[in-house]
Structure formats: structure tokens, C-alpha cells
Amino acid sequence: MKKGVVLLSGGLDSATVVAMAKDQGYEIHALTVIYGQRHDVEIEASRRVAAQLGVASHRFVSVDLGQIGGSALTAEIDVPKGRDESTMESEIPVTYVPARNTIMLSIALGLAEVLEAEAIFAGMNAVDYSGYPDCRPEYVDAFARMAALATKAGVEGNPVTIITPLMNLRKADIIREGIRLGVDYSLTHSCYDPVEGRACGECDACLIRIRAFSELGMTDPALA
Amino acid sequence: MKKGVVLLSGGLDSATVVAMAKDQGYEIHALTVIYGQRHDVEIEASRRVAAQLGVASHRFVSVDLGQIGGSALTAEIDVPKGRDESTMESEIPVTYVPARNTIMLSIALGLAEVLEAEAIFAGMNAVDYSGYPDCRPEYVDAFARMAALATKAGVEGNPVTIITPLMNLRKADIIREGIRLGVDYSLTHSCYDPVEGRACGECDACLIRIRAFSELGMTDPALA
Numbered sequence: 001m002k003k004g005v006v007l008l009s010g011g012l013d014s015a016t017v018v019a020m021a022k023d024q025g026y027e028i029h030a031l032t033v034i035y036g037q038r039h040d041v042e043i044e045a046s047r048r049v050a051a052q053l054g055v056a057s058h059r060f061v062s063v064d065l066g067q068i069g070g071s072a073l074t075a076e077i078d079v080p081k082g083r084d085e086s087t088m089e090s091e092i093p094v095t096y097v098p099a100r101n102t103i104m105l106s107i108a109l110g111l112a113e114v115l116e117a118e119a120i121f122a123g124m125n126a127v128d129y130s131g132y133p134d135c136r137p138e139y140v141d142a143f144a145r146m147a148a149l150a151t152k153a154g155v156e157g158n159p160v161t162i163i164t165p166l167m168n169l170r171k172a173d174i175i176r177e178g179i180r181l182g183v184d185y186s187l188t189h190s191c192y193d194p195v196e197g198r199a200c201g202e203c204d205a206c207l208i209r210i211r212a213f214s215e216l217g218m219t220d221p222a223l224a
Numbered sequence: 225m226k227k228g229v230v231l232l233s234g235g236l237d238s239a240t241v242v243a244m245a246k247d248q249g250y251e252i253h254a255l256t257v258i259y260g261q262r263h264d265v266e267i268e269a270s271r272r273v274a275a276q277l278g279v280a281s282h283r284f285v286s287v288d289l290g291q292i293g294g295s296a297l298t299a300e301i302d303v304p305k306g307r308d309e310s311t312m313e314s315e316i317p318v319t320y321v322p323a324r325n326t327i328m329l330s331i332a333l334g335l336a337e338v339l340e341a342e343a344i345f346a347g348m349n350a351v352d353y354s355g356y357p358d359c360r361p362e363y364v365d366a367f368a369r370m371a372a373l374a375t376k377a378g379v380e381g382n383p384v385t386i387i388t389p390l391m392n393l394r395k396a397d398i399i400r401e402g403i404r405l406g407v408d409y410s411l412t413h414s415c416y417d418p419v420e421g422r423a424c425g426e427c428d429a430c431l432i433r434i435r436a437f438s439e440l441g442m443t444d445p446a447l448a
Binding site: 059060061062063064065068069097098099100101102103105106107109110111114133134136138139142143145146147148149152154155 | 363366
């Protein structure tokens with residue numbers, strides 16, 4: 001069975017990616033990269049999602065990015081609340097973690113090398129967060145070219161493939177596909193600023209989810 | 225003053241890189257990435273080197289790669305001792321940490337983004353460790369192209385430069401240049417398997433150093 005390493009944060013997007021990778025016939029090796037402050041809630045959500053969807057293995061790697069700073073997710077900066085969509089789209093938010101996708105994909109590359117996995121799956125999306133340079137297809141392609149040169153497998157002619165199945169999907173379309181594949185979104189966690197382990201309903205991540213579920217005539221089950 | 229992020233392990237190579245980057249007129253922001261088991265000795269050596277050479281800042285980022293495994297440096301595998309040079313060169317050693325350079329450069333990229341640094345310096349060397357795919361110039365070039373697409377600075381036309389000044393130098397030439405620039409190699413630490421904080425003198429890293437100092441008619445001051 002072909003192996004796929006899936007970056008699993010426990011959020012809506014990455015849960016959907018696990019389901020899509022399984023649907024493509026991969027044996028799933030989930031990797032949760034933990035950085036900054038959001039430890040407990042994320043670990044719990046990623047465990048629930050992995051258990052619900054069924055994975056061959058699930059690993060946790062901590063990276064202490066607090067020393068690097070520059071983000072509301074790793075430093076002491078307030079997470080913005082109640083922003084409208086045009087503000088979200090026009091600026092790189094303070095919740096942006098510098099080089100986050102590159103760091104997470106790099107750790108996934110290490111795991112893929114050890115497991116001799118054929119693919120790395122990640123939930124980058126160019127639609128909802130157009131402000132992030134490291135969410136674009138040209139970035140992902142450049143990472144794949146670098147990875148092919150970085151590893152023994154690549155040098156031997158079997159480079160790992162980087163698959164980003166959500167890249168061009170709108171959030172509502174991601175949810176529709178996930179529901180079709182049996183994802184239980186009540187188990188997922190996307191909030192940037194949870195209060196006692198529950199989603200705040202007001203940060204960018206919560207608002208994007210709420211709107212997408214509402215577009216489908218549903219209530220976000222993580223907020224129910 | 226132009227800023228440079230320097231990956232500093234506390235070993236011979238990275239200490240030399242700090243001195244070379246300073247010599248090129250950069251303000252040095254040292255970054256020590258800590259993975260696997262070698263915590264204390266490495267932290268101590270990198271602190272000593274940073275203090276001796278003078279840096280503007282020094283940060284430590286821990287990455288818990290133990291869950292990924294696949295290396296004598298992060299898992300419970302014996303470090304080989306007393307190997308001859310042809311064996312070292314012909315195989316990827318068990319001390320190889322999967323995707324290590326990619327992970328370290330990615331974290332450096334995050335720091336460079338926050339500091340708005342112009343360059344990242346790293347001690348990759350294609351001569352002594354020809355078995356590592358991620359020590360070749362074509363790998364470093366591919367990383368730089370990826371980094372240019374990953375970051376705001378890159379998108380705005382000011383991509384960070386990745387400088388690997390040791391790439392084509394033999395170990396003895398690295399040491400000669402370091403001595404010229406005032407590096408105190410007694411402070412550095414390269415050993416894969418230190419005993420009570422001291423270099424073992426028998427692992428690949430120790431043997432390569434010993435031979436290079438001997439070629440210059442010197443004794444490795446870290447073993448003195």
C-alpha cells in the first residue's frame with residue numbers, strides 16, 4: 001500500500017485532507033507539528049480526528065518557535081476579533097507564523113524519508129488566505145523541487161510528491177467534500193484563541209468556518 | 225548594517241561560518257537548532273562560540289525529532305566508532321538526520337523573515353560528506369528559490385540569500401581560514417557521542433577534525 005504523510009493540525013482543512021488522502025488509497029501517517037501556545041487543544045483535536053478517520057500512525061513533533069516571535073500564535077500579541085472579509089484578505093494577519101508551512105513541510109519531509117512514503121499531503125489553500133505567499137501553487141512546486149534534491153529517494157529518481165488537494169477549493173466546497181467522505185467536523189478545531197478549550201467564534205479562523213457552514217445551510221458543529 | 229542569520233551548532237564548521245559572516249560585514253544573529261539527544265553539550269558550545277566571536281543575538285529553537293527517528297543522533301542507535309575515510313565517504317551514515325538541513329534552514333528562514341535579514345549563512349560542505357544529498361550546491365540553490373516564493377520579502381523582490389561559504393573547502397582549509405579570523409576552536413564541539421561532555425575522539429566527526437588539524441601540524445584543541 002502506498003504511504004502518505006499527512007500534516008494534521010486537527011483543523012477543518014487538514015481533517016478533510018486526511019479523508020481525501022485515504023480516498024486516494026494511501027495508508028495514512030499523520031504528523032502533528034506543535035508550535036507556539038496552542039498545544040493542548042490542538043493535540044486533542046488532532047487525536048480525535050485521527051481516531052475517527054483511521055490512520056496507520058500518528059506522530060507529534062514540537063517546535064519551539066516562541067524564540068522567533070513575529071506572530072500572535074507564538075508571541076504575546078492579541079488575536080484580532082470580528083474582522084470583516086475584506087480586511088482579512090487585504091493584509092497578512094498577525095496570526096501569520098513566519099515560514100510556518102516551510103517548517104511543517106520540512107519536518108514532514110524528514111518523516112517521509114524515514115517511512116519511504118510516496119507523498120506528503122498538506123492543506124494549503126490559495127482561496128481563503130490569498131495574503132500568504134507560502135499558500136500558492138508556485139511555492140508548493142518549488143518546495144517539491146527542493147525536496148527532490150534534498151533526499152536520497154529524490155536523488156535515486158523517486159522524489160516524494162507534495163499533494164495539496166484543497167489548493168483551489170472554496171471553504172464551503174472543502175466542507176462539502178469532507179462530509180461526503182465522512183469527516184465529523186464536530187471533532188475539529190480551527191480557533192486561534194480558544195476559551196477553555198472551546199472555539200471563540202470571533203477570530204478569523206472561526207468566522208471563515210461559520211460563514212462556510214452557513215453557506216451550506218448548516219451550523220458549524222464545532223460551535224454547537 | 226546588513227543582518228545575517230547564522231546557523232550555529234557550536235561545531236567547528238558553524239563557528240568558522242560566524243567568523244566569515246562577520247568578516248563580510250554582517251551583524252550576526254545566531255540560531256542554534258536543538259534536536260535529538262545532544263542538548264546540553266551543544267547549547268554550551270554554541271554559547272561559548274557566540275560569546276567569543278561576538279553576535280548581536282543568539283536564539284535557541286528546539287525541535288523534537290525523536291518521534292521521527294531514523295538517526296543515531298535522535299534515536300537509540302549506536303554511533304559508529306573508528307571508521308576509515310573510505311567507509312565514511314561511501315555510505316550515508318546512521319548519524320544522518322532525515323531532512324535536517326531543510327528543517328534547520330526553514331527555521332532560519334522564519335527568523336530571517338522576522339528580523340528582515342538579508343542573508344542566511346550555513347555550514348554545508350560538499351567535500352567531507354559527499355554522501356549527503358542536502359549538502360550539495362544544487363540543493364542550496366533550490367532551497368533559495370523556494371524561500372524566495374515562501375516569504376513576503378521574496379515576493380516583494382528582496383529574497384533572502386543563502387550563503388554557504390564552506391561548500392567547496394576541505395576541512396583543513398576551513399580551519400586555516402577560521403584561525404586567520406580568530407576562531408578559538410578549543411571552544412567548539414563536533415563530537416556525535418560525547419562522554420561526560422568531552423569529545424570521544426573516535427566517531428566520524430572527531431576523526432575528521434583530528435586528521436584536519438594534524439594535516440596543519442596541530443593537535444585538535446577540543447581534544448587537548
